[in-house]
Amino acid sequence: MPSPPTTTTAVVTLPFPVSRLQDPPAGLTYNEFREGMDPEVLRTTTFWVTPYTAKLDYQHLIPRMEHLQVIQSQSAGVDDIAPWVPAGTTLCNARGVHDPATAEMGVALILASIRQLPRFVKAQTERVWDSDNAGPSLADRHVVIVGFGSIGQALARRLEGFECTVTGVTRSGRDGSAPMTELPQLLPSADVVVLLTPLNDETHHLVDAAFLARMHDGALLVNLSRGPVVDTDALLAEAGRISAALDVTDPEPLPADHPLWAAPSVLITPHSAGGTTAMLSRVDRLVEAQLARYVAGEPQLNVIQR
Structure with a gap:
């Protein structure tokens, strides 16, 4: 479990504007990273919400994120991410969202x-x-x-x-x-x-x-x-x-x-089961709940045991 972050070290990177969240915790720095954007923004990230449909090169992206503490996937399956997550970093899936x-x-x-x-x-x-x-x-x-x-x-x-x-x-x-x-x-x-x-x-x-x-x-x-x-x-x-x-x-x-x-x-059907209008509100609620736990130093939900 990561230690409670400080306002000078906690950097949350989202795949959407933070304005989409109803009640994002205060005291955190929020960045946005989507497919096609400069991955340099990920370097200082401590809490990363990964994009949903983008095919990212996790094998090379994750090792560059030296301060990474939590990865929150928007998918139930994390087989494309899990092999590259280092010890000490918490990986969470989106159980319940889909x-x-x-x-x-x-x-x-x-x-x-x-x-x-x-x-x-x-x-x-x-x-x-x-x-x-x-x-x-x-x-x-x-x-x-x-x-x-x-x-x-x-x-x-x-x-x-x-x-x-x-x-x-x-x-x-x-x-x-x-x-x-x-x-x-x-x-x-x-x-x-x-x-x-x-x-x-x-x-x-x-x-x-x-x-x-x-x-x-x-x-x-x-x-x-x-x-x-x-x-x-x-x-x-x-x-x-x-x-x-x-x-x-x-x-x-x-x-x-x-x-x-x-x-x-x-x-x-072209891998279309989970991505519907029902997803957005549910993933937003999950991200807010996970960020609140992160700020409070509480255990994350949906942790993948590796």
């Missing part, structure tokens, strides 16, 4: 895929009345959510009204979920598998050929976590036998000539 938006996207992708909306949109553009009164429904289906943290639980709450069965999966089986060791036994009965797990050494290519082979014909895989959680080549080999709805891909952005674009029964 719960509503990402859970909404989860519901949207599940419904769009199961209720065949891409098929009907295509039929509309071709002016074809492609009626189907015997299509699948989410009701009575089994949804397995791999990664049952705050976003996974938010998704489960939103699925309650759809009359489906939801099973959460975590590494240890906390919060009423099943432990990860039971996932292989759950997959054959899963009609929908939603990925919301962090990306780390344990989850890289978690969804490989063996994982997909356990899913039954017609099942749906939804990836809302990170692209490399799924082995793309393995997914391409199974596309059509199973369906997929992907908000994240590997590689990302997906090149225009990549075969995933044209793979059968695959719906792709």
Whole structure:
């Protein structure tokens, strides 16, 4: 935990104007740094709120920040930052900020895929009345959510009204979920598998050929976590036998000539789940709360254990 800062040493660098905050703590120096700006402003930073969508070279930026005490990410996942954070610097994610938006996207992708909306949109553009009164429904289906943290639980709450069965999966089986060791036994009965797990050494290519082979014909895989959680080549080999709805891909952005674009029964959205109008007010409240704790010398929220 960093010591309470002094007014002569505490420099907060934000990716937006400090005027956006409703009640920023007094006695701090506020700078602004966004993608494309001179990174020299980061040198004296002690508390850094990183940009949300910018692809920054953290490997080279962070070592230049000799006074850095706290990094506050605006994302739930911090796999792009964590490897470069030195000992003694606190790294925090944005747990809770993206719960509503990402859970909404989860519901949207599940419904769009199961209720065949891409098929009907295509039929509309071709002016074809492609009626189907015997299509699948989410009701009575089994949804397995791999990664049952705050976003996974938010998704489960939103699925309650759809009359489906939801099973959460975590590494240890906390919060009423099943432990990860039971996932292989759950997959054959899963009609929908939603990925919301962090990306780390344990989850890289978690969804490989063996994982997909356990899913039954017609099942749906939804990836809302990170692209490399799924082995793309393995997914391409199974596309059509199973369906997929992907908000994240590997590689990302997906090149225009990549075969995933044209793979059968695959719906792709461009990593858009978390960034909505619901994000701004929630991230502002989190930043203000973290800065208040920083000034008071209190422990930060959402600390990533490394």
